[in-house]
Each structure stands twice: as structure tokens, then as C-alpha cells.
Amino acid sequence: EPEVTQTPSHQVTQMGQEVILRCVPISNHLYFYWYRQILGQKVEFLVSFYNNEISEKSEIFDDQFSVERPDGSNFTLKIRSTKLEDSAMYFCASREGFDGYTFGSGTRLTVV
Amino acid sequence: DAKTTQPPSMDCAEGRAANLPCNHSTISGNEYVYWYRQIHSQGPQYIIHGLKNNETNEMASLIITEDRKSSTLILPHATLRDTAVYYCIVRLREVGSTLGRLYFGRGTQLTVWP
Numbered sequence: 495e496p497e498v499t500q501t502p503s504h505q506v507t508q509m510g511q512e513v514i515l516r517c518v519p520i521s522n523h524l525y526f527y528w529y530r531q532i533l534g535q536k537v538e539f540l541v542s543f544y545n546n547e548i549s550e551k552s553e554i555f556d557d558q559f560s561v562e563r564p565d566g567s568n569f570t571l572k573i574r575s576t577k578l579e580d581s582a583m584y585f586c587a588s589r590e591g592f593d594g595y596t597f598g599s600g601t602r603l604t605v606v
Numbered sequence: 607d608a609k610t611t612q613p614p615s616m617d618c619a620e621g622r623a624a625n626l627p628c629n630h631s632t633i634s635g636n637e638y639v640y641w642y643r644q645i646h647s648q649g650p651q652y653i654i655h656g657l658k659n660n661e662t663n664e665m666a667s668l669i670i671t672e673d674r675k676s677s678t679l680i681l682p683h684a685t686l687r688d689t690a691v692y693y694c695i696v697r698l699r700e701v702g703s704t705l706g707r708l709y710f711g712r713g714t715q716l717t718v719w720p
Contacts, residue, residue: 537710585649594652
């Protein structure tokens with residue numbers, strides 16, 4: 495069964511450093527998303543991406559965040575200057591049409 | 607914000623049916639009901655969705671009341687691996703829509719015991 499692949503599975507970074515989280519969505523999917531889940535909290539929407547541009551973003555997705563689909567297969571989330579409160583599980587998801595999203599297994603980001 | 611209400615926890619014996627309720631009294635006519643689950647800290651997994659008719663797939667059945675204000679997800683023969691948080695989500699499903707934000711609430715922690 496096709497799956498969304500995320501790397502790395504766990505990343506530790508120092509506060510103020512830049513991090514790039516990587517995702518390979520399912521190849522024929524057209525819509526791409528990033529969500530995050532702080533430990534013990536709800537899953538929160540960050541951003542959606544379609545046709546090579548952001549289609550919707552949440553209030554969490556401020557200027558420190560950016561997304562890119564650099565080569566038609568990878569979908570990346572960059573955090574420019576990490577803060578302690580950015581520590582969370584980050585989930586990439588994709589969908590083709592109307593049906594359910596397929597989520598990746600996540601990247602656990604720990605900011606120290 | 608999440609537009610659904612679910613009990614925070616339920617349990618079920620292995621092999622029995624698990625019936626997870628969800629209230630969505632403010633659902634509009636063009637909103638669908640989706641169910642996802644999250645096992646431990648893994649990514650959410652799509653289970654099933656429906657508009658007004660009952661739906662069944664290899665994972666579960668979805669029963670939506672006639673007034674569409676509530677629904678029930680049924681896992682017919684729960685196993686230990688079905689222990690997870692189950693989320694009921696309502697969202698628009700429009701032709702060509704680029705929107706797709708899912709609002710996750712707290713969900714229901716289902717514990718299946720041996």
C-alpha cells in the first residue's frame with residue numbers, strides 16, 4: 495500500500511537553529527499538508543499546499559515557517575529559528591481527491 | 607475549532623464490537639463525517655467517511671442518524687491492535703476544493719482488553 499515517508503524520524507536541534515523536515519508524499523497525490531502535535535495536545539493544522547503554492551495556513555504558521563516542493567517529489571517544512579515551543583511531532587499528509595488523507599509516521603522534533 | 611463531541615474514553619473486550627459515538631449537531635448539509643484513529647504517537651490513519659448513508663469498508667462501519675446530528679463508528683470485532691485514539695471530524699468535501707484543514711478534537715481513547 496502506498497505510504498507517505500518522513501525523514502528523519504527524530505531530530506534534536508539547538509534553539510535558534512534552522513531545521514528542515516522532509517516528506518515524500520504519495521506520487522499521484524495533489525494536495526499536501528503539514529500538521530503538528532505537541533506532546534499530550536491535539537493534532538493541529540499548519541499549512542496546506544496545492545499547485546506549488548500555499549492554499550491555506552494556520553495562525554501557528556508564522557514567518558519562521560516555510561514549505562517547499564523543490565523537485566516534484568519531496569515536500570519540506572523549514573523552521574528558520576527554532577524555539578523550545580516548536581518541540582512536537584510533525585506529520586506530513588497528502589491526498590489525491592475527496593477521500594481520506596494519508597499521514598506519514600511523523601518526525602519528532604526536540605529543541606534543546 | 608472541532609465541531610464534534612466524543613466521549614474521552616471507552617473500553618471494549620477483544621472480539622466484541624466497539625461502538626464509538628460522535629455528536630455533530632451543527633453539521634451542515636454539505637459536510638461529511640470522517641473518522642481517523644491515532645495509535646500511540648503514529649500519524650493519524652483514515653478509517654471511513656460518509657454523508658448520510660451508512661457506510662462499510664474492510665475496517666469499520668459508519669452509522670449516521672437520519673437527522674445527521676450524530677454518528678457511530680463500529681469496529682465489528684475489536685482486537686488489541688485497535689487500541690487507539692479515535693477522532694470524528696466533519697469537513698466540507700467540494701469538487702476541486704483546495705481546502706482541507708482537518709480539525710482534530712481530543713477524540714475517544716479506545717482501550718481493547720484481552
